[in-house]
Amino acid sequence: MTTPIVEIPAELQSYWNNLDCGFPRVGEVFPVCMQRALASLSNQGVEAYIEQARFLGKMGRGAEPILIFLEAWPEIAKSVGEDTLQDIMLFIRKMWKSPNGKAIVPFLQSLPVTARRLPSRDQLSDYLSIALDLMERTTGSVHGIHQTFPSPGLPEMYKQIQVLLSQLSLAGLKKWVDYGVRFYEDHPERQIEYFSLQSADSRAVMQRERHGTLLVDSDRKLSMYMRGLWQDEEMLIPYSSAFDELRKPMPYYDKLGIRLPDVYDDFVLPSPAGTDTQVRVAGIDRYRATLAHIIGHRRWGKAIFADNMSPFQRMAVEALEDSRVEYLAMREYPGLRPIFAALHPIPAEDACDNTKESGVRHRLTMLSRAILDANHTYKNVHIIEFARRFHELMQQGESSTQEIAELAITFVARTRLQSDNLPKTHFKDTEIGYRDDNRHMWNFMEEDDEGEVVDQNRKVESGEELKGLPPRHYHEWDYNSQSYRPDWVSVYEGLHPQGNPLDIDKLLEKHAGLAKRLKKMLDLLKPQDKVRIRYQEEGSELDLDVAIRSLIDYKSGAQPDTRINMSHRNDGRNIAVMLLLDLSESLNEKAAGSQQTILELSQEAVTILGWAVEKLGDPFAIAGFHSNTRHDVRYLHIKGYAEHWDDGVKSRLAAMEASYSTRMGAAMRHAAHYLEQQQADKKLMLILTDGEPADIDSKDGRILIEDARQAVKELDQQGIYSYCINLDPKADEYVSDIFGKQYTIVDNVAQLPERLPELFISLTK
């Protein structure tokens, strides 16, 4: 027998050569992996991918490491960022050079799960240093014999990482590891038991460390908090609070989102001596307090120029601005006051020795406290005076960053001390943990111009040919002139390319639990062929029960019910459904809070919906669309009304791809002409999209929104009910303009596979 020669497609040949790998199994998966990598990594990322894979293949640990890496990395990179690869490889090299080479495979195997739980480079790197710490402390030479042993615990921890990270923050993990190392350093067997979570104390320590409120678990609640109470929205991104005892990272926000600690423990204020009234702020409320503070800045603050201010002046401006935005937030929601008051430190007035240390922070924190807490006990005349002046300003309205800055500068001038410049600063009780770092408050006149780094490496495949049928032309609504542009848009229809139908079956298996639950709901919806309708005046037969009751009423002189007949009705569930999928480029982005792309989640959701509707028996069609100017709108047929949920349909679904833009109106009109031909009482068009209608040749963003709105109206006239499922958390701004009330926003895209069929069921029940 000869080794099969692997076919490497010509365009991948140069990558394959660079990989320089002789394992036949690698050759088998390479083309698929490489295609995925090319679709999702930057050019640089692709280079690094090959280079590191090559190293893993030559490490002398067989084919497994390179195989796992090739398959897993493109996915992982999406969640932790391509740059993280350096950190990971550095770590792998350390394992490789130590006696722990055997742990490399378990490490690589655990990496996808780990990245899902720790979705940022910072967090993942922190995790790597915990692992490194474990490795270094448990790899050893025993009894002075000149021989080294690998760490017994390390591979065990990798195998348990899913459980560990679902229960522990990184700080908790660190403590748990630390305990295991300290107690079982010299007991290989016990160490294995500990790190594989088999021993009782291992579980106990995990329980003990399992406290606090994790941001990943509170994301939905906090988004609701922002939206419901503040009408604000932003991505929430965790940073790990386990490290940096010195640097103490603070919350902040920038263009990408609001950064918050990954976990907050409940905050317990020691009860004053002699009482047992404990003040406790739950972790979730600490998040809310932090968000309220940050939203305060976003709502009421304005960046000012920093160039002419001294560092002390800036500190003072920040402190008073913090007080101002909080004051305004508490004016909206007075219930914030006790929370802020509990979290805000109370520096003792005499704590700072002004002859030995700089008291700037101390003074500012006292002032901040005095402003927050009317019952403060400070005697310092400046503190009292400026707290009063602050409140006088706020009595008049919202004040402003500029105005508060002037007050702050006066305060600095009035309270300046020689000792302020001493190298040692008084820190105790001056950290206000729920406040952000205020980086947004400052403008600098000398702008550095490296501001924007845009990801230009994104791939867009050149438009492959699909133009089988001649195009159909549709008009488009121009709201400026309130008229249609005739035959403005060309829609090309074609069969969606095919993939492997088994992939779709796998998705169904993955959601077996959900499918089971849905099945129960579907059974309730299923037409129960004949339904009896009672209480009919005229009907097909006499309803004996009712008739007898009526007769008795009649005989006894009471008013009899005349509705003594019953009839049967074929429970008409007579609905035709069209599911129209936005397949534009943006679907390739990773869904917030998930390691999957929106496309993948949509695919799962559509799979489950398709399966469910087939069970119900409603006529059902699926099509996708995207556009590349008005000359080229593509309408991709995935499932027709005449087709069943078979391998042909599944294979098209399996190959679902996203590119180009979203010219929604034309696609809806085209889909409508199929739906319209259906014989059904009710016609439902579901549009699944992740953003607003847009196309590259349409600069006025309003045009395509207005056109889609017009399309909805046209459909309504044709008796088609359109309904939009929108995955864009910011959709509030436009979706109701288009769909009126007929829409839902699914903020948490990860829940789409569940939400889509549920929505369908509730729409049609």
Add this chain to the structure above:
Amino acid sequence: MTNKDQYKVGKEPFYQAQGDEVTLYEAAYAARLPVMVKGPTGCGKSRFVEYMAWKLNKPLITVACNEDMTASDLVGRYLLDANGTRWLDGPLTTAARIGAICYLDEIVEARQDTTVVIHPLTDHRRTLPLDKKGELIEAHPDFQLVISYNPGYQSLMKDLKQSTKQRFVGFDFDYPTASIEAGILAKETGVEIGLAAQLVKIGQTARNLKGHGLDEGISTRLLVYAATLIKGGVEVKAACRMALVRPITDDADIRDTLDHAIAATFA
């Protein structure tokens, strides 16, 4: 002949106008056009119709529609009595005879084969055929048909047919602006205006979450309930939780967020 006066709205109902709807309604009535009032539940649709009936000094006959309702429930039926059978007018027939405003509340709840009986009353014919009785009623000159429904029901099963919709002039209702809504609560229940404003704020929190897990926000009606409870001595936060949160959702995250909004608003 039925006594008209029993259907008159006796006392002036309190209605706080949100815009020019009162004048517009008067114009629609003057032309006897059928009216459709759309809006979320509990935003004041029924109160508005009641007020207009009072203002125009016309009888008002209200029918709360439901799924089991049949055409006979609207039009009328034969009843058995000791001497044989007797015809009894349904509410729609009565209204057409005496010249009342007939208000079909939440019309989408009724099955579509029921609602078609209103069609002949809504065009220029203004007639109502009583097939079983063999009578064709000409509507009284004062008669007017008003329907209400909530387009927020996100179900295509509960939408009106185009052929029905297109017979009406429409009023779009929504929850009032914050200050108007607070005014309504204060006037309606006697709570002081500051408290009313706080209640409205919680209502708006929920309305901001509409479409994100909530199908409908908190209605003016529920806010009135909460205010009534508070006026009756129930502790503020407990009243809010009971009247504003528990009825609208079972979603733990939303509940927690609204409970927090209550705690944050009423320090």
